[in-house]
Amino acid sequence: MATLHNPLRDALSPEVIRLIDAIHRSGSMAAAARELGVVPSALTYRIRQVEDALDVLLFDRSSRQAKLTVAGHELLREGNRLLLELDAIATRVKRVATGWEPQFTLAVDSVISRTTILELCEAFFAMNPPTRLKIREEILSGTLEALTSGQADLSIGVALEPTLDKSVQSKPLGSMHFVYAVAPHHPLAQAAEPVSDAQLMLHRAVAVADSVQRGSGITVGLLSGQNIFTVPGMEEKLDAQLRGLGGGFLPEHLARPHIDSGRLVEKKIQRPPRVIPMCYVWRRAAAGAEGRALQWWLGQLGNPATRKALLERPHSL
Structure with missing residues (x-):
C-alpha cells in the first residue's frame, strides 16, 4: 500500500536537522552557510520552508545572531535523538545482513x-549483537508449544519426551531432581516417614498451571481427587509452600536453600524419587542455515557445565 504524502514529515529530514544544528553552533546563517559550503540565501530559504511547513519560528531573528526559539530547541533535541536512532538502525540492518x-x-x-x-x-x-532478545516463561507442555506454534525460536526445559516431526530437533538438557517439601508449621512436617498417598490426600497440594494455550495441559505429581491450589509459576509455588498453603514437589535446586535454612522441611514419601529428564528444542534448518543467535545459544547449551547450572543452580544469588 502506498504511503500517504505528509508535508510535515517531508519537512523534517536528516539534512534539515543538520542544517539547524550548524546554525545553532555557528551562531549565524552566514557562518553556517560557509561551514556547509552553500550560499546563505539557499540556507535561509530552506529554514523558512521548514518553518512554514511546521507553522512555527525556529530562530529568533530580532538580533544579529541566529538564536533558537523554544520550539527550535525542542526540534533540535528530538531531531538529534532521531539521527542517533537512524544511525543505530543502519548499523542494525548491516549486521542483520x-x-x-x-x-x-x-x-x-x-x-x-x-x-x-x-x-x-x-x-x-x-x-x-543486532538481535533483540525476548524471554517467555512457560510451564510443562507450554514450553514445547511455544516453539511448535512459532512463538519461540528455542525452548529450554521441555519436560516431556516430545513427539517431534522432522522440522524440530531436540537434545538432552539433563535430569531435574524434585523433592517433596512443606513449611515447618504444616501438619505434614511432623508426619512419620515415608508419607503415604493416603496421608497426602488429606492435605492441599500446590500445583503450577500448565501454560499450554491449546488443550487442557497436563498435571504432574498430583493425586486424583486431591484439593489443589493452582498458581501461575514456580516462584509462586515456592512462596505458597513457604507460607504453608500446601505441600508439593519442588526442584531440588530451588528448595534446597530453604530446607537448609529451616524454612522448608523435606519429607520422604512412599512414591519413587521424582526425577524428570529434560531437553532443549529448536526448529531444524538446513545445515549452516541457522541464524547466528541460535548458533550462539546452541553453542552455550553444548557446554555440560552450562546445562548443569540451568538445572541445579538456585534461581537467584
Missing part, C-alpha cells in the same frame, strides 16, 4: 535457573 536474527525468543520453563539464564543473556549482549 550478516546472518543475525532481528529478534530471538527463548521459551524457558519456570523450573530452569533464572540466574543462569540471565547470565547467558548478559554474555549474549556483551557481543553487541
Whole structure:
C-alpha cells in the first residue's frame, strides 16, 4: 500500500536537522552557510520552508545572531535523538545482513535457573549483537508449544519426551531432581516417614498451571481427587509452600536453600524419587542455515557445565 504524502514529515529530514544544528553552533546563517559550503540565501530559504511547513519560528531573528526559539530547541533535541536512532538502525540492518536474527525468543520453563539464564543473556549482549532478545516463561507442555506454534525460536526445559516431526530437533538438557517439601508449621512436617498417598490426600497440594494455550495441559505429581491450589509459576509455588498453603514437589535446586535454612522441611514419601529428564528444542534448518543467535545459544547449551547450572543452580544469588 502506498504511503500517504505528509508535508510535515517531508519537512523534517536528516539534512534539515543538520542544517539547524550548524546554525545553532555557528551562531549565524552566514557562518553556517560557509561551514556547509552553500550560499546563505539557499540556507535561509530552506529554514523558512521548514518553518512554514511546521507553522512555527525556529530562530529568533530580532538580533544579529541566529538564536533558537523554544520550539527550535525542542526540534533540535528530538531531531538529534532521531539521527542517533537512524544511525543505530543502519548499523542494525548491516549486521542483520550478516546472518543475525532481528529478534530471538527463548521459551524457558519456570523450573530452569533464572540466574543462569540471565547470565547467558548478559554474555549474549556483551557481543553487541543486532538481535533483540525476548524471554517467555512457560510451564510443562507450554514450553514445547511455544516453539511448535512459532512463538519461540528455542525452548529450554521441555519436560516431556516430545513427539517431534522432522522440522524440530531436540537434545538432552539433563535430569531435574524434585523433592517433596512443606513449611515447618504444616501438619505434614511432623508426619512419620515415608508419607503415604493416603496421608497426602488429606492435605492441599500446590500445583503450577500448565501454560499450554491449546488443550487442557497436563498435571504432574498430583493425586486424583486431591484439593489443589493452582498458581501461575514456580516462584509462586515456592512462596505458597513457604507460607504453608500446601505441600508439593519442588526442584531440588530451588528448595534446597530453604530446607537448609529451616524454612522448608523435606519429607520422604512412599512414591519413587521424582526425577524428570529434560531437553532443549529448536526448529531444524538446513545445515549452516541457522541464524547466528541460535548458533550462539546452541553453542552455550553444548557446554555440560552450562546445562548443569540451568538445572541445579538456585534461581537467584
